[in-house]
Amino acid sequence: MSDHDREPVDHPLAGAAQASGTRVAIHPHDHQSCRHLLKSLSDYVDGTLDESLCVEIEKHMGECERCQIVIDTLRKTVELYRDMAPAPPVPEDVRARLFVRLDLDDFLVGK
Amino acid sequence: MSEAVHNPELSVEALKAGDRAEFARFVDAYSGPIYRLALRILGDAQDAEDVLQETFIKAYRHLGEFEGRSSFSTWLYRIASNEAFMLLRRRHPEMVSVEEGTQTPDGEQEPLQIVDWCCLPEEEFLTAESRAYLDKAIDQLAPALKAVFLLRDIEGFSVRETAEALSLSEAAVKTRLLRARLQLREQLSIYYDERLRERGTGTREIHANGREGGIAREPEKYEKEVGPS
Incomplete structure (x- = not known):
């Protein structure tokens, strides 16, 4: 019997699957890796993770599509927020009251 | 920056x-x-x-x-x-809880939404509705996580600058940042999963939560497609 024929098991990165009783098949592998990986994800998507851990994560992603999806969507999440258009500046009336409060009203004209 | x-x-x-x-x-x-x-x-x-x-x-x-x-x-x-x-x-x-967001990363909430929505066409991320959703999702974060996320990912501070600005250790910043990002990823996954369904282009979807309308794949089908070769 090859590795491919083993019984599918629940994946630790799919808590809801267990909660709802929907079993999601996944090939057995070292689930400790998934958990271990979870705490390194921010550093990984920021590119600040130690190289040895990156290698470990990339190897794991090749074997675990769930983790691959979590990482891809996490990276996309961060990208979307980073690309978000900058919020509008302070409203003019708020700025005016701030300048008055700071005794800077003579500098109010022209931003 | x-x-x-x-x-x-x-x-x-x-x-x-x-x-x-x-x-x-x-x-x-x-x-x-x-x-x-x-x-x-x-x-x-x-x-x-x-x-x-x-x-x-x-x-x-x-x-x-x-x-x-x-x-x-x-x-x-x-x-x-x-x-x-x-x-x-x-x-x-x-x-405001002092402890909020300071638990060890081992206590991290495991990801629930496992849908690859990165394949959505770029215009889907640029709609006013999409932007409004991103905005709203930030407001769901606990204040302690929100502050870290805003400085690091919206204002572009480094981890060190964020730590200095919030009088936190860099380790605490990283823990909170991870938690904030994971929570936002969950929120965005729910939203963009809907967009995928609307488009009927749910490639590489794996619905782990079995909620109504979900199209959880048969285990054998999943195995066939993504099992190691």
């Missing part, structure tokens, strides 16, 4: 010397991000305005104490975040 962290034109020396014109420029350079941060944390325009004013009043009074150990902007943000969290504690004592 943030206008706050990288504003090379302001002279700290002139500010310390009491140059009012320089102080006015300083207020204009920083009031935007300070106001946005306060508005996000407090969720109230009047409270945000109060924080904005108090921040600059305190900054003005304490300019002489700025020693240059941290950057000028993180020093200012430290004043602002202190003011914002102090007011938040007064307004909503139940919302």
